[in-house]
Amino acid sequence: MLTWMFLPFRRYADFAGRSRRKEYWQFTLLNLAVYAGCVATMRAGGFEYDPLNAPAIVPALRPAYGPLVQIGAGGLALWLLVAFVPILAVTIRRLHDRGISAWFTLLFAALSLIPVVGVLASAVMLIVLCRPGTPATNQYGPDPRADDHRVPDTAAP
Numbered sequence: 001m002l003t004w005m006f007l008p009f010r011r012y013a014d015f016a017g018r019s020r021r022k023e024y025w026q027f028t029l030l031n032l033a034v035y036a037g038c039v040a041t042m043r044a045g046g047f048e049y050d051p052l053n054a055p056a057i058v059p060a061l062r063p064a065y066g067p068l069v070q071i072g073a074g075g076l077a078l079w080l081l082v083a084f085v086p087i088l089a090v091t092i093r094r095l096h097d098r099g100i101s102a103w104f105t106l107l108f109a110a111l112s113l114i115p116v117v118g119v120l121a122s123a124v125m126l127i128v129l130c131r132p133g134t135p136a137t138n139q140y141g142p143d144p145r146a147d148d149h150r151v152p153d154t155a156a157p
Helices: 002-010 021-044 067-097 103-111 115-130
Strands: none
Touching (some): 002 067, 021 067, 021 115, 067 115, 103 115
């Protein structure tokens, strides 16, 4: 399981080819676990987010947070810096597995900025990422499941 979680880091700059659902969703699970851990650390330090409490945005009215908030926020920022390119690459490879161009990602990112349309665009993207890939070779490469369901060896040329 951990092999699939960290495979996108080994293929971090590989935007070509295809990725299986297992690789994508295991990496998504890793991202959610890191995010939950960082948010739990921030909450343990006293961080509370209340979007309806507008005066808390003003620095003078903001409560003093403990060091755990800074540790959690720093960890989250560091994770986002490290994982941004692998997240983008594995999403593009997952779309390639469905036979969809990488420009689809840019289109849905733009659509997600529109309030109501963004929710629908996110739902469509989720459905696309959940569906199985094309069973045979497509224009982006061979079927990643054709290798007897083994983890691809990225060290070989």
